[in-house]
Amino acid sequence: MNLKRLELVHFRNYHKSSYRFEPACIHCFYGNNAQGKTNLIEAIYFLSHLRSFRTSHIDSLTMHQKEWMSLSALIESHGHDEQLKIVVSQKKKHLFVYQDPVRRYSDFIGKLNAILFCPDDMLLFQQSPRSRRRFIDMELMKLSHTYTATLSHFQSLLKQRNRLLKQDDLDDLLLHTLTEQMIQDEMVIISQRAKFVKEWMDQSRLLYPFFSEQKEKIDATYQTFVEWDHLQENLKMAYEKSFEKDKQYRQTTYGIHKDDIVFLLNGRPIHEVGSQGQKRSFLLAMKLGLAQIIYEKTKQYPILLLDDVFSELDPRRQKQLIQHLPRSMQVFITSTEPIDKQWFQDRSVRFYHIEDGSLREV
Numbered sequence: 001m002n003l004k005r006l007e008l009v010h011f012r013n014y015h016k017s018s019y020r021f022e023p024a025c026i027h028c029f030y031g032n033n034a035q036g037k038t039n040l041i042e043a044i045y046f047l048s049h050l051r052s053f054r055t056s057h058i059d060s061l062t063m064h065q066k067e068w069m070s071l072s073a074l075i076e077s078h079g080h081d082e083q084l085k086i087v088v089s090q091k092k093k094h095l096f097v098y099q100d101p102v103r104r105y106s107d108f109i110g111k112l113n114a115i116l117f118c119p120d121d122m123l124l125f126q127q128s129p130r131s132r133r134r135f136i137d138m139e140l141m142k143l144s145h146t147y148t149a150t151l152s153h154f155q156s157l158l159k160q161r162n163r164l165l166k167q168d169d170l171d172d173l174l175l176h177t178l179t180e181q182m183i184q185d186e187m188v189i190i191s192q193r194a195k196f197v198k199e200w201m202d203q204s205r206l207l208y209p210f211f212s213e214q215k216e217k218i219d220a221t222y223q224t225f226v227e228w229d230h231l232q233e234n235l236k237m238a239y240e241k242s243f244e245k246d247k248q249y250r251q252t253t254y255g256i257h258k259d260d261i262v263f264l265l266n267g268r269p270i271h272e273v274g275s276q277g278q279k280r281s282f283l284l285a286m287k288l289g290l291a292q293i294i295y296e297k298t299k300q301y302p303i304l305l306l307d308d309v310f311s312e313l314d315p316r317r318q319k320q321l322i323q324h325l326p327r328s329m330q331v332f333i334t335s336t337e338p339i340d341k342q343w344f345q346d347r348s349v350r351f352y353h354i355e356d357g358s359l360r361e362v
């Protein structure tokens with residue numbers, strides 16, 4: 001997959017700019033602090049995920065004193081071009097493919113498939129289970145419409161169930177019907193999440209030795225609230241057991257909305273035992289591993305966004321990262337210093353200087 005053209009209008013500190021990018025090329029952006037490097041990466045990420053990786057306040061993406069912003073992209077996927085556009089106005093997103101409005105987010109997310117690696121990723125190990133579930137869900141949503149539909153159906157059932165549990169004259173029959181339907185969705189979601197984590201780790205494990213000096217073993221497990229064997233019966237039993245507790249607490253106390261992914265270094269949770277360097281190596285292997293499984297599932301690499309990661313990596317890891325970037329993958333890298341051209345060997349690479357929301361090829 002390639003981003004061939006990007007247009008930003010009133011996006012953060014970009015007034016109105018349009019840029020063309022070479023397919024399968026590494027694009028390096030450098031410039032001083034606060035010039036718009038991360039903003040550019042954020043724009044591409046937003047087109048991919050329909051959300052920012054650094055704010056949940058969508059209005060902060062619009063340039064100060066402006067009423068709206070828009071992002072347009074010409075992408076190439078499996079040899080075909082497609083035009084995507086997002087307009088954000090009064091905190092609402094309006095989506096278009098070519099000129100046609102798109103109503104469902106699921107019909108837009110993942111059309112531009114980008115994966116991001118940024119310094120804040122280190123927080124993934126420490127943050128709440130919710131952010132780890134969200135990470136997995138975003139990736140699965142980009143890969144599967146069935147997953148997106150099932151997850152959204154489950155979330156609406158969960159809301160209904162919680163609303164019901166808050167009522168004084170609780171309808172037991174309705175509660176059981178909703179629970180039955182939730183179990184059906186949960187079976188799909190649990191198996192897809194667990195399968196995805198396994199495949200992801202199988203790839204990441206192969207890449208980890210390139211970024212680590214030691215011979216640690218990395219792994220990740222998907223932890224759900226019931227035992228795996230006889231999943232359906234176990235889910236039923238878990239809900240039956242928790243009915244009274246749910247009624248008492250007036251909310252659904254068990255379910256996949258409490259699941260977690262635990263990342264392990266030599267069998268122990270990495271957030272408890274890992275050094276900063278080990279966590280970075282783990283993340284590098286995870287991000288490139290993710291690109292690899294996306295390639296295996298879709299037969300094309302996603303776009304890789306590397307925001308300010310070079311300042312976090314020692315020269316050996318920087319070099320290993322560049323050398324392990326698949327040749328057909330389009331990459332966008334930001335840094336405060338120009339990156340040494342020799343590191344890219346015979347790879348197609350372009351350099352840009354960013355200043356005050358504007359970029360210039362150098």
Ligand SMILES: Nc1ncnc2c1ncn2[C@@H]1O[C@H](COP(=O)(O)OP(=O)(O)OP(=O)(O)O)[C@@H](O)[C@H]1O
Pocket residue numbers: 011012013031032033034035036037038039040060061062063064308336
């Ligand atoms: N909504 C907005 N409207 C106008 N300017 C904005 C808006 N949001 C952020 N900015 C400006 O964008 C700039 C920050 O851009 P960005 O985060 O991309 O910096 P950067 O080049 O990645 O810097 P660093 O190297 O420090 O990470 C700041 O000057 C900030 O004031």
